[in-house]
Each structure stands twice: as structure tokens, then as C-alpha cells.
Amino acid sequence: MTANLYKPYLMRIEKITEEAPGVRTFRLKFVNEDEGKNFSFQAGQFGLYSVFGEGESTFCIASSPTRQGYIECTFRQMGRVTTALARCEEGSVIGFRGPYGNIFPLPDWKGRNLLFVAGGIALPPLRCVIQNALDRRENFKDLTIIYGARTVADLVYKHELGEWSKRGDVKVITTVDPGGETPDWKGEVGFVPAVLEKAAPTSANTIALVCGPPIMIKLTLPVLAKLGFTPENIYSTLENRMKCGVGKCGRCNVGKLFVCKDGPVFTLAQLNTMPPEY
Amino acid sequence: MAIDKKLLKKESLDQLFSRLKSSGRSILAPVNRGEQIFFEQVNSPGEMAKDYIQTTLSAKGAVFPRCEELFSYRFEAQEVKLEDRKSEPKPTVIFGLRPCDAASFAVLNSVFTWDYQDELFKSRLEKTAVIGLSCKKADEYCFCASVGGGPGETQGSDILLTELSSGNYLAEIVTDKGRDLAALAPELFGPAPAEDKEKNLAAVAKQFELKTLNAKLSQLFDKNQLWVEQSLRCLGCGACAFVCPACVCFDLQDEAGRKGGVRLRCWDSCGFSLFTLHTSGHNPRSVQSQRWRQRLMHKFAYMPERQNFVGCVGCGRCSRLCPADMNLIEHLKEIAENRE
Numbered sequence: 001m002t003a004n005l006y007k008p009y010l011m012r013i014e015k016i017t018e019e020a021p022g023v024r025t026f027r028l029k030f031v032n033e034d035e036g037k038n039f040s041f042q043a044g045q046f047g048l049y050s051v052f053g054e055g056e057s058t059f060c061i062a063s064s065p066t067r068q069g070y071i072e073c074t075f076r077q078m079g080r081v082t083t084a085l086a087r088c089e090e091g092s093v094i095g096f097r098g099p100y101g102n103i104f105p106l107p108d109w110k111g112r113n114l115l116f117v118a119g120g121i122a123l124p125p126l127r128c129v130i131q132n133a134l135d136r137r138e139n140f141k142d143l144t145i146i147y148g149a150r151t152v153a154d155l156v157y158k159h160e161l162g163e164w165s166k167r168g169d170v171k172v173i174t175t176v177d178p179g180g181e182t183p184d185w186k187g188e189v190g191f192v193p194a195v196l197e198k199a200a201p202t203s204a205n206t207i208a209l210v211c212g213p214p215i216m217i218k219l220t221l222p223v224l225a226k227l228g229f230t231p232e233n234i235y236s237t238l239e240n241r242m243k244c245g246v247g248k249c250g251r252c253n254v255g256k257l258f259v260c261k262d263g264p265v266f267t268l269a270q271l272n273t274m275p276p277e278y
Numbered sequence: 279m280a281i282d283k284k285l286l287k288k289e290s291l292d293q294l295f296s297r298l299k300s301s302g303r304s305i306l307a308p309v310n311r312g313e314q315i316f317f318e319q320v321n322s323p324g325e326m327a328k329d330y331i332q333t334t335l336s337a338k339g340a341v342f343p344r345c346e347e348l349f350s351y352r353f354e355a356q357e358v359k360l361e362d363r364k365s366e367p368k369p370t371v372i373f374g375l376r377p378c379d380a381a382s383f384a385v386l387n388s389v390f391t392w393d394y395q396d397e398l399f400k401s402r403l404e405k406t407a408v409i410g411l412s413c414k415k416a417d418e419y420c421f422c423a424s425v426g427g428g429p430g431e432t433q434g435s436d437i438l439l440t441e442l443s444s445g446n447y448l449a450e451i452v453t454d455k456g457r458d459l460a461a462l463a464p465e466l467f468g469p470a471p472a473e474d475k476e477k478n479l480a481a482v483a484k485q486f487e488l489k490t491l492n493a494k495l496s497q498l499f500d501k502n503q504l505w506v507e508q509s510l511r512c513l514g515c516g517a518c519a520f521v522c523p524a525c526v527c528f529d530l531q532d533e534a535g536r537k538g539g540v541r542l543r544c545w546d547s548c549g550f551s552l553f554t555l556h557t558s559g560h561n562p563r564s565v566q567s568q569r570w571r572q573r574l575m576h577k578f579a580y581m582p583e584r585q586n587f588v589g590c591v592g593c594g595r596c597s598r599l600c601p602a603d604m605n606l607i608e609h610l611k612e613i614a615e616n617r618e
Contacts, residue, residue: 091356240556249527275499
């Protein structure tokens, strides 16, 4: 972290991947190599990414800390800053402030099964954990990924999903909403909660990580409960409008907690005690 | 650290100002601007506003400017160069600050040094000294006594002056910074006067019990009816946040030129409808009643729990200035006394 809390690191865009309509992944390298060498983070943390002259936008760090030398973020073009980011090319320099926020407690999950349930543009916050778990595969038992999007085109990390499916040590189920399939689609067709119910992964010794649009979360939680998951073992992330990212600007709070400081990772047990202010 | 009690004669103020200035410090003091009073740079005591209860704006701009440059950026071909701000804050003395306002710097500090250190704020605070002025008069909007303060409290002042019946001042030298200031003109600070400080202070009655208020608030988040009723008049204009010495919420904005620009930190208000608006259009606080709830809960429930400070010093500016006659004392009393 720089001494000036609000001054970003300078990052060069090394690679741009078009994931889905309007959705891009940037692979970023530190312009100052020493800063890059000294930089570390843990899965779950986020950053604020700048286009100088436009402002900052908040995204999770979507790559794993086990992969040195770069960080990645995935974003959808929606507003002023993300539109400016979408106009950047490989070689452009943007800003990055972070890592901020709390973490997925991976060290606590050694020896357990991990179940990832994600929808649409919400796979990025879990992708850092998935990559981290795959890079430390011996630390975990069964890994299951259930991921869906509206249509085949909307699935993000298509290439990586293919790679994960080819591995023998992780179960990958991808699905698209009814009507979103293409003629050569080989995955499931159905909403994520329904596909989860059908797959019925065990809840014994399992941590569930769930990220998705509010409607998906709302319908997924009862399925997880039915499968025997307790609120302490279900993890999710919250998003709120952010500016400072460090608990000072007063904007992202949910009751007395700040998404930027006390989150963005929360268990369902915690979320159940928090007011509906997100 | 024991407080040194001294006498400062009224006619010594000119000399004191002059010593402060020659030591390289600038002096901020309340100055009349038409019907309003603002803290501005002054050279002599004669420029100061007289006989007023409270200034229009607080003095928080001295440590937390309304718009502050965080850094500048410059485009050079494919590269970007960032530079920290060039100027360092100048040592400043705020003269004539009321005890409520003096207590507010600790509140601001509790946020700006919460885990992550805001060096911009810290450097300004470190270079700022306060010569406070006790209150001889209060009005119906003052409620410092209800939030742990009082018209003659020394907390937050480096030197606190209380005007005595003679027109001279009891000078309480509270901190090391205060001692350093007094040492610039030691001959001006005579032996302590015998007169009682208390009889020269305004009477400010306690309007509500803070503990009761806090306990009630923890149960009231979901009571929408309360928040709707209390905020019916609120326009969401943000004036309360702007005049409040304890309001900290800010925005980050880029001011862009063709070849470069600056990133600014600017005052903002949780009362604005855009404050929490997501780009998707979703807004967790989409109606004014929720934003009013946030203001009260943040200051009187969340900050005490997280920062160990009440986010209010009872200066009354929000109620004095509200164009819709919102009255914070009434709102807080209603919660402390009437709500289950």
C-alpha cells in the first residue's frame, strides 16, 4: 500500500479477454516491478481500479494469489468508469488501489469439500478461490462447481471452464437458463437453484460459496438448507457502492458494518443478523 | 497532564496574534460576512466577529477541506505519471473555536485513523492548534451537554479562554501544543485569576440521556414509521452534513484536463439520493426516510460502537440552518423518551 492512501498503483494492461457481451477480463502487471514483487493479497479481497480522468470502480481480484506476477479483474461495461475501462487497450496504464476487504478463510477449510455455486457475472469473486484451491489441490477434498448464465454467450471464463472440466479432480456442472442453449450446447439447461438441487452435493464436511444475482441467491439458499448446509458454512460476498474502500467515506455500510472493511465476504450466519441495506 | 490556569488580558490579544503570526502560523478566526459568520484568515483580533453564539460553517475545513487534492496525474504517451500534492499544510491556529467544535476534531480523527491512516488529514491536524473560547450564551439549538460536552469543556482545545466579568480571559493551557503557543508570549499569561469559571458559562441543560438514546436506537432500525414521520420535511439538501463539524462522508472525483488532472476528495452527504446508488440502478437507501435513519444511526449508534465516539458534538448548526426546520434535538428526544 502506498503512503498516500488514495494514490493508486500504476498497472499496465497486459491482456484483455472478451468473456461475454460487455464483459472483459484484464490481466494487469505492476508498472513498477518492485511494487509488484512486494504485493500480496488473499482470495476474497478487492481493489479499486482507476481510469485517470473518469474515476474508480470496484471489482474483486479475480485471480489467485498463488499466481505471481499479475492480478486479474473481470467487469461488465455498465457506467461511466467501466465504459472508460472498456475503451482501454492492451498496453494502457490504469490505476489500482488495494487489496482491501476481508478474505475467504481458505486455511480453515483444509480437508473439507468446497462447493461453488455461481451465476452470471458473479463467477469472478469465486474464481480467485477456485484457482487458489486448484493450485493447492492437495489441501481440499472434493471440489464442485455449479455455474450458470442466462445464455451460452453470457458464460464467463469459457476457456477456463473447459480446462477445469477436463481435470479429473474437480466436478464442473455448467447450465444456461431455459431458452439460452445453443444447438451444440452440451451442458445442463435449467436455473442454477434447480441444477443444484438435482446435483444434490453432500453438505457433510462441505463449505458452500455462493455468488450471484439477488434472485439466484434467494432461490439457492433454501436448496442449500434442504441439502443440510448450515448458515455458518455458507459464504457469499456483498457489493455496495464504494468510493474510498477503506471505511472512511461512509457509503458502503450495511447497518454498522462496512462492506469494504468487514466484508465483502460474509457467511450466511452473519448476513442473517445484518439489516437489509444492500 | 495538569491544566495550567493563567490570566490573559483582553488588551493582550493584539500582541498574542502578532506573536503567533511571526512564528509562521496563520490564524483562522470567526469573521462576519453579512449575516453569516465563517472561519477566515485574520491578522488582528479586531477583525473577529463579536457577540455571537455560533459560526455558520464549522472549522472542519481547516483539517478536512471541502475539496482536497489527493494527487495529480499526467499523461505522457502511453504512460501515466502520478504526483503527490506539492504544498504542505501551513501551521495554523484556530482562534475562538467553541468547545463543541473543539471536541469534533477527535471525532473526525477517529474515522481518518481507523486502521487505514489518512496522512493528508493527520498532517493537517498535527499542524493545527486550537485556542478555544467558552460560551457565555447558548440558544435553543445548543445541546452539547447531552452528548458529553459543555460550554466550558477543555477537550479538544490546546488553550481554552473563558471571558470573565472583567472582560479579561481565564486561559486554561490544556496540552503541550498549548504550552508551546503560550511560550511564544509568556509575559502575556499572568497568574490565574480568582474568579470562578463556572459562573461565566452559559447554562446548557441536558435534553436527553445518551445511553437511553443508544439503547433505543439499537431496536429501531426496522421501525419505518418512525423514520418516515421524522423525515417528512427533509429535502435531502445535505446542508446539515456540510455545516456539521463531525460529518466526514466524502466523495472522490477526478477533475480532468486533456493532458492530466487531479483526483479530489470532496465533502458529500448521506442525505443525497445518489449517495448509495449502484450503477445498476439499485439503491439500498432509495427513500429519504432510510437516509434520515442512516444519519441518526451512523452518528448515535454505529460510530459509538465502532469508533467509540458519538458522531455529534451538539453544536446545533444542522437545526439552525435546515431550510425545512428539521430539529435534531426534537428527533433525538422523541426517540429517547417516547419510542419502544
